Amino acid sequence: MKKAISSELKALALDILDYPLDMRDTLFPHAHTIPLYKQIIKFENYNCTNPGWYNNSDTYIEELTKNNQKPTNIAVIEIKEKSFHLTCKTPALILNLTDIPLYVLVSEDKPRLDLAYDIPDRELFDYSRNKITENKIIEDHSILIGNRFFHQIQGETGAKLLYVRYN
Amino acid sequence: MSDTIRLFIGTSEKEDFLMEQIYIYSIYKNLPVDRNIEITFLRPSMFPDWDRSTWGTPFTCFRYAVPELCNFKGRALYTDVDMINFRNIGHLFDTNLDDKPFGFVWDALSDNGKVGRSQGKGRGWWCDSVMIYDCEKAKPYMDSIDVMQKWSKNNNTSYKYKFGEKLGMPHKKQSKEFVNVIDPRWNSFDGADPSKSVSEEDRGDFWKKEQFSAEYMWQLHLTGLSYQPWHPRYNCFSKATHWRQDLMEIWWRYADIIRKMENERTIIR
Numbered sequence: 001m002k003k004a005i006s007s008e009l010k011a012l013a014l015d016i017l018d019y020p021l022d023m024r025d026t027l028f029p030h031a032h033t034i035p036l037y038k039q040i041i042k043f044e045n046y047n048c049t050n051p052g053w054y055n056n057s058d059t060y061i062e063e064l065t066k067n068n069q070k071p072t073n074i075a076v077i078e079i080k081e082k083s084f085h086l087t088c089k090t091p092a093l094i095l096n097l098t099d100i101p102l103y104v105l106v107s108e109d110k111p112r113l114d115l116a117y118d119i120p121d122r123e124l125f126d127y128s129r130n131k132i133t134e135n136k137i138i139e140d141h142s143i144l145i146g147n148r149f150f151h152q153i154q155g156e157t158g159a160k161l162l163y164v165r166y167n
Numbered sequence: 168m169s170d171t172i173r174l175f176i177g178t179s180e181k182e183d184f185l186m187e188q189i190y191i192y193s194i195y196k197n198l199p200v201d202r203n204i205e206i207t208f209l210r211p212s213m214f215p216d217w218d219r220s221t222w223g224t225p226f227t228c229f230r231y232a233v234p235e236l237c238n239f240k241g242r243a244l245y246t247d248v249d250m251i252n253f254r255n256i257g258h259l260f261d262t263n264l265d266d267k268p269f270g271f272v273w274d275a276l277s278d279n280g281k282v283g284r285s286q287g288k289g290r291g292w293w294c295d296s297v298m299i300y301d302c303e304k305a306k307p308y309m310d311s312i313d314v315m316q317k318w319s320k321n322n323n324t325s326y327k328y329k330f331g332e333k334l335g336m337p338h339k340k341q342s343k344e345f346v347n348v349i350d351p352r353w354n355s356f357d358g359a360d361p362s363k364s365v366s367e368e369d370r371g372d373f374w375k376k377e378q379f380s381a382e383y384m385w386q387l388h389l390t391g392l393s394y395q396p397w398h399p400r401y402n403c404f405s406k407a408t409h410w411r412q413d414l415m416e417i418w419w420r421y422a423d424i425i426r427k428m429e430n431e432r433t434i435i436r
Binding site for chain 1: 181182184185188396397404406409412416418419426
């Protein structure tokens with residue numbers, strides 16, 4: 001799927017990742033992850049204070065609302081050498097912000113996905129035997145995943161993505 | 168008194184990198200060009216044998232090492248790293264201590280620890296995130312670094328409270344023998360006046376605290392770890408939005424300047 005977000009939001013996401021920060025968040029160990037928005041039950045929602053986000057968050061949240069579902073979590077991520085994404089089953093939008101491809105592996109079977117963290121050769125790996133679908137996401141393209149399947153994001157060092165969850 | 172400002176900054180190994188640069192930038196922005204300053208970052212790697220197991224940050228008790236690091240001579244200033252300076256820090260360094268060994272801002276909501284609770288004392292104690300030391304006069308109140316670095320391991324508690332007890336914690340009146348009060352504008356807690364108290368039920372409500380405008384405060388202390396906009400990795404799973412967006416606008420503006428300086432490779436390392 002192409003053009004899931006506006007050029008303004010893409011520019012903002014890349015701009016925020018460009019600060020000399022090295023932040024972390026739960027689903028992406030070792031990756032530079034900046035949460036922009038988090039819906040928090042029984043507490044005030046989290047909003048990143050970067051003025052570009054903070055002053056326009058309502059517009060961007062509206063833009064990322066899919067099928068009448070508002071995002072519950074929005075983050076921008078830069079993949080580092082050691083980083084990985086914890087396999088999860090949350091409805092999500094994954095958008096590639098750079099020309100380094102992302103690979104979103106999808107399966108009904110979590111243990112099989114967990115075994116696919118370290119694929120030595122994507123061409124040789126037998127996805128169908130492992131009941132995994134590999135989705136290659138190129139720049140400005142995205143994938144929207146529902147709550148039926150587990151997903152796991154893989155990418156090379158330097159890849160940047162916008163990750164939106166709808167749980 | 169030496170004209171050179173000796174500033175010690177408590178910080179992490181690398182998790183507060185951007186905040187360090189913002190703080191230093193803000194200090195130089197307000198410092199007259201003819202005033203000398205020596206800045207020393209107090210990082211965990213400087214004190215590899217120090218047991219840090221009861222601390223809230225990677226640098227909590229390094230501040231008490233300052234007089235010994237200065238060979239108990241002259242004046243020194245300590246601050247945490249999570250600060251933005253808005254006024255010539257030389258004015259803070261030059262504060263009249265009235266011949267006393269320490270200068271602190273009063274924190275009306277500070278926890279007085281077990282001793283305070285056992286004596287039924289309410290909140291309120293000197294805030295050690297901005298400290299002025301007369302190192303020679305401070306010597307009788309300081310344990311050696313060797314003693315302090317084993318303190319957590321031997322006592323299962325932070326040395327912070329031991330230091331407080333040496334100054335008479337929780338009794339403000341007695342402690343004034345050793346402590347001179349610093350203007351609260353030098354240590355504004357997240358934009359609020361730390362020296363003003365609020366009722367116990369309002370303690371958790373930031374907006375019930377008396378606020379300083381950015382123009383009125385002299386030094387902002389982003390003390391609420393969860394609310395720090397750079398969310399350091401030692402507190403990475405607890406994130407909240409800072410209450411004062413006007414102050415966050417300043418933080419991000421300075422962060423942008425640092426980023427541009429870094430891109431130009433002119434950053435101070």
